[in-house]
Every structure is written in structure tokens, then in C-alpha cells.
Amino acid sequence: MYALGLELTDPGFDFTILSDFRKRLVEGEAEQLLLDAMLAVFKEQGWLKQRQRQRTDSTHVLAKVRAINRLMCTGSAMRFALNSLAIVAGEWLLAHSDPEWVDCYGHRIEESRLPRSQEERQALAERIGRDGSNLLTDLYAAEAPAWLREIPAVEILRRIWIQNYVWVEGQLRWRSNEDLPPGKQFINSPYDPEARYGKKRETRWTGYKVHITETCEEDAPHLITHVATTAATTTDEALTETIHANLQQTELTPRQHLLDSGYITAPILVSSQQQYGIEVIGPARVDVKWQANTEQGIDASQFAIDWQRQQAICPEGQHSISWTPAIDHRTNEVIKIKFSTTDCGRCPRQVHCIRSVKKYKRRTITIRPQAQHEALQAARRRQKTPACAKEYALREGIEATISEARAGLWHAPLPLYRPCQNALAASRHCRGDQCGTRSSMARWGRTRSYKRFCFPEAVSCSLKEFPNNVKKWEEPIIHGR
Numbered sequence: 001m002y003a004l005g006l007e008l009t010d011p012g013f014d015f016t017i018l019s020d021f022r023k024r025l026v027e028g029e030a031e032q033l034l035l036d037a038m039l040a041v042f043k044e045q046g047w048l049k050q051r052q053r054q055r056t057d058s059t060h061v062l063a064k065v066r067a068i069n070r071l072m073c074t075g076s077a078m079r080f081a082l083n084s085l086a087i088v089a090g091e092w093l094l095a096h097s098d099p100e101w102v103d104c105y106g107h108r109i110e111e112s113r114l115p116r117s118q119e120e121r122q123a124l125a126e127r128i129g130r131d132g133s134n135l136l137t138d139l140y141a142a143e144a145p146a147w148l149r150e151i152p153a154v155e156i157l158r159r160i161w162i163q164n165y166v167w168v169e170g171q172l173r174w175r176s177n178e179d180l181p182p183g184k185q186f187i188n189s190p191y192d193p194e195a196r197y198g199k200k201r202e203t204r205w206t207g208y209k210v211h212i213t214e215t216c217e218e219d220a221p222h223l224i225t226h227v228a229t230t231a232a233t234t235t236d237e238a239l240t241e242t243i244h245a246n247l248q249q250t251e252l253t254p255r256q257h258l259l260d261s262g263y264i265t266a267p268i269l270v271s272s273q274q275q276y277g278i279e280v281i282g283p284a285r286v287d288v289k290w291q292a293n294t295e296q297g298i299d300a301s302q303f304a305i306d307w308q309r310q311q312a313i314c315p316e317g318q319h320s321i322s323w324t325p326a327i328d329h330r331t332n333e334v335i336k337i338k339f340s341t342t343d344c345g346r347c348p349r350q351v352h353c354i355r356s357v358k359k360y361k362r363r364t365i366t367i368r369p370q371a372q373h374e375a376l377q378a379a380r381r382r383q384k385t386p387a388c389a390k391e392y393a394l395r396e397g398i399e400a401t402i403s404e405a406r407a408g409l410w411h412a413p414l415p416l417y418r419p420c421q422n423a424l425a426a427s428r429h430c431r432g433d434q435c436g437t438r439s440s441m442a443r444w445g446r447t448r449s450y451k452r453f454c455f456p457e458a459v460s461c462s463l464k465e466f467p468n469n470v471k472k473w474e475e476p477i478i479h480g481r
Contacts (some may be wrong), residue, residue: 008346016425037252039225050251054225055211055258056243057398058236059262061197061229063207068109068188070164071121074128075109077153077160077190081135084153092148096138101131129165132157133172135296156190157403163187184233198232208232211239213247214401216258217396224401236262244276256281258395267332269379271415280430281391284379291353301377303337307370314363319341332368339363 006012025031042048051354068076082105085093093182107113115121125205136158148154150255163181165172180186187193188206213226226243240263247253257272291297304313310323322338341360344350354361367373382388 008258027160029085035224035227036250039223039252042223043251047214048223048225050216050253051255051395052215052220053256053258054247054252054254055216055395055398056211056226056263057260057395057402058119058209058211058239059402060198060200060203060205060232061208061210062205063105063189063192065189065195065206067206069111071114071125072109072111072126072162073187074125074132074164074190074298075105078108078128078132078135079133080155080190081107081151081153085148089145089148092145096135096241098131098134104131106127108290118154121374122174125164126172129161129172129174132161133165136161145346153190156187159193160187160190177476194231196232205232209234211236211243212398212405213243213401214398216392216397222397225250233406236260237265237268239263240268240280241271244272244278245272248276250391254278256283256391258378258392258398260395261285264367264379266376270371273375280379281388283383284376285323285378285393290355294352296352298349301380303365305367305370305373312337312339312367313363314339316347316349318347328366333372335353337367357419 025034034394039048054244082093082097082101100334115124136154138144139154163186163188164175164181165171166175183197186196188195188197197206198204198209209230209232211226211228211230212224214222214224216222226246228239228246230239240259244253244257251255253276255277259280261283263278264282264284266284269280269284273279285294287299287301289299292299292301298315301330305311306313310322312320314320318336321340322336324336324338326334326336328334337361341362343354344354344362345360353363368376385390
């Protein structure tokens with residue numbers, strides 16, 4: 001009542017209205033409009049200003065689905081597709097289905113119902129694969145109505161079959177764990193194909209990640225200025241540039257941005273200052289090489305770099321003989337610098353510099369381009385000072401903000417892909433807290449003179465187009481196509 005400015009005598013409203021309002025807000029894609037309106041008011045009141053210090057952190061968001069394994073996922077995907085087809089194309093499904101499917105997929109797929117031995121599980125996986133392949137073959141046949149292929153559950157089935165099965169000598173086989181798509185593309189549940197498996201230190205989850213940014217001036221209210229939801233597999237560093245660009249667009253660019261090490265890379269240290277005038281405060285990633293982690297080790301920071309002559313000078317005064325720009329395994333621009341085997345061979349400090357077992361030893365160092373190298377070295381020196389530790393201590397407050405918000409966080413999937421009226425019908429019945437397939441599938445079962453059975457109670461069938469550049473996982477799973 002206080003937040004709404006209501007009188008103390010106002011009867012107010014039932015608290016459940018808030019959940020209805022939130023649902024309408026997300027379905028109308030108006031959540032950003034609300035945040036923008038609030039930020040505008042905060043600016044008018046003088047609570048938000050340009051160049052205020054801000055801080056950012058992320059936390060995990062659980063998808064509203066069960067955590068299931070690959071075998072359960074394929075069975076659930078088959079069941080989800082059958083449920084959707086039963087609603088909008090019952091007659092077509094009767095003509096293109098196997099009577100045994102009612103017993104196989106009529107109940108919820110549970111681990112307790114699955115076989116225990118690896119051989120039996122492999123056989124079940126391949127049987128489910130054949131059933132799904134047969135269904136997809138009929139759906140993609142020339143005589144099949146084209147709109148059936150536009151039903152979200154059918155497209156999800158196709159994608160899950162691509163990631164879990166492969167044709168080998170004319171036979172559909174269960175993929176080995178070594179032959180699966182990368183985690184950022186792997187669908188973990190047919191009921192939320194955007195949810196991904198995430199891992200951050202000891203925390204593992206299926207769902208999403210949310211990044212929250214807020215002001216943290218000591219003499220001003222702490223206000224959230226930016227919120228972004230990403231896939232669980234998206235790294236924190238991938239969001240830093242986006243956050244800075246969005247804050248600049250809303251005229252809320254901070255002078256200092258307090259971040260943990262996951263958000264900070266050498267390119268970000270440079271671009272933040274050059275493009276946005278933002279000083280990034282936080283622990284830069286440390287040098288993990290053994291020289292940097294032994295008491296007398298000679299690490300790369302002890303080498304003087306002559307950028308004009310493209311040479312490095314070691315602490316013993318020896319000059320490098322090779323300077324080679326390259327790209328490392330993480331696609332970063334680097335420079336590989338080598339020293340003479342003669343100079344290194346007679347160096348009195350060789351034991352603190354080289355551990356090579358080769359007869360002719362030489363030191364090689366890898367550094368970033370000049371701007372990145374200097375920014376990284378400066379950040380590493382600064383983070384060892386008491387002044388930096390005092391500034392960075394303010395970042396901890398964002399964890400309290402996240403703790404308060406975590407109980408109310410939830411993810412609303414992207415709008416359903418609705419290309420035609422019939423597909424729309426399937427979407428309308430297969431979303432929300434209750435799946436509208438119970439009566440339709442039961443009628444399908446009775447038509448076949450089979451027993452009535454139960455169906456899933458909570459599904460979300462949002463659909464995001466599969467990346468076009470992932471050729472291996474875009475191939476059709478239908479044999480002969």
C-alpha cells in the first residue's frame with residue numbers, strides 16, 4: 001500500500017492479483033517498458049544520475065521442468081508430440097500411429113518405470129527412436145498436411161531426435177555421449193526447449209541465468225538499472241559489453257563498474273574504458289602458469305616489452321628472437337615470443353624460468369596485444385592494493401539484492417511460434433500450468449479400445465529457432481531425406 005501511495009484505510013487487494021499482473025506483463029512483453037518507466041521517474045526525482053558507481057552479478061534461474069536424463073527426454077518428447085497431434089489432427093494420428101503407442105507413451109515418463117540394465121535401456125532408447133522416426137517420416141511425407149510440421153511439439157521432436165540419434169548403415173542408433181551437440185544447443189526437456197544445463201562452481205541446474213545491475217553509491221538509494229536473462233550456458237563475460245551498451249542507451253553509464261572475475265577479460269578492460277569511459281573494478285584473471293605461482297618464478301609480467309621493435313627483454317637482459325601474432329584456443333588475439341636456446345641454455349636463473357626436458361631449452365611467453373596487455377597488468381597490480389580492496393568490497397551488496405529477488409524470479413519463455421490456425425490450436429492447449437491434452441488423448445485411446453490413462457500436468461512449449469549455422473544438428477533425421 002505504501003508503494004502504491006494508497007491511504008491506510010484503503011481495503012487494498014488480494015495478494016494473488018500480483019501474480020496475475022506479472023503474468024500479463026510478461027505475456028505482453030511489457031516488462032522492459034515498466035522498468036524504463038520506473039527509471040524515468042527515478043531520474044526525475046534525482047535518485048539516478050549519470051556516472052554513478054554500479055555493480056553487477058548473476059544467479060541461476062530454474063526452468064519450470066523436471067530434471068530428466070536423455071532417455072526420459074526422448075520419451076517425453078514423443079509423448080508431447082502425440083498429445084499435441086491428438087488435439088488438432090486426431091483423425092490423421094489414428095491413421096499414422098501404432099496401437100502400442102498408447103501403452104508406451106500414455107503415462108508420464110518416469111525413471112522408476114525404465115529398465116535398470118544398460119543393455120535394456122539401450123534397446124528402449126532405440127525403440128523410442130524408431131517410433132519417433134516413423135512419426136516424423138509420416139509428418140514430412142508429401143501427402144501430409146504442411147501445417148502439421150509447424151506445430152511446436154513436432155519441431156521440438158525433430159530437434160531432440162537430431163541431437164540423440166544418428167543413422168548408421170541404414171539403422172537409427174542412439175548417439176554416444178561423445179557425439180552430442182554442445183551444451184548451448186542441447187535441449188534438456190521438450191517442455192522448455194530453451195532451458196539449458198548450467199554449471200557455476202558447485203552449482204548445477206537446468207534453466208537460465210539472470211544478471212542484475214544496480215547503483216551502489218554510499219549516499220544514494222541503491223536502484224536496479226538493468227536486468228538481463230540468458231541461457232544457463234552463456235558466460236558472464238559475454239554480457240559485460242551488452243550491459244554497458246544498454247546503460248549508455250538509457251543514459252546511466254557508470255564511472256565505475258564493480259564486477260567479479262567472470263565478467264572481466266583483457267578486451268573488456270580496454271573496451272570499457274575506450275568506448276564508454278567506464279573503469280572496471282574487480283579481480284582480473286590470474287596468470288595460471290607455474291612461473292607466476294612459485295616464489296622465485298619468472299612470469300611474463302617481469303619481461304619488458306618493446307612494442308615498436310617487437311621484442312621482449314627478460315630480467316637477465318636477453319632479447320627475444322621471435323615475435324609471432326597468433327590466435328589461441330579461445331580465439332583471442334595473442335603474441336607468441338621466443339628466446340634463443342643459446343641465451344636460455346647459459347642463463348643462471350634457468351631453473352626459475354624453464355622446465356622443459358628438451359636438450360636445447362628456450363623460454364616462450366604469450367602475451368596480449370599492447371592495449372590489452374598493459375590493461376591486464378595494471379589491473380593485476382591494482383587488485384593487490386588496499387584501496388582496490390576497499391572499493392571492491394561494495395560489490396558484495398549485489399548478492400543481498402539477488403537473495404531478495406531470487407524467491408520471485410521466474411522465466412517466461414519466448415512467445416510460441418504460431419504460423420497457422422491449426423498450429424495455434426495446439427499451442428493454446430499445450431501451454432500454461434495445465435496441459436489441455438487429457439481429454440483429447442483419452443478419446444484417442446478409447447477410439448482404439450485401449451484403457452484411459454493420465455497425461456502431463458505442466459508444460460511449456462515455447463520455441464526458438466535452431467541456429468542456422470549449426471550444420472551437423474540441422475540435418476533431417478528422417479531416413480532417406
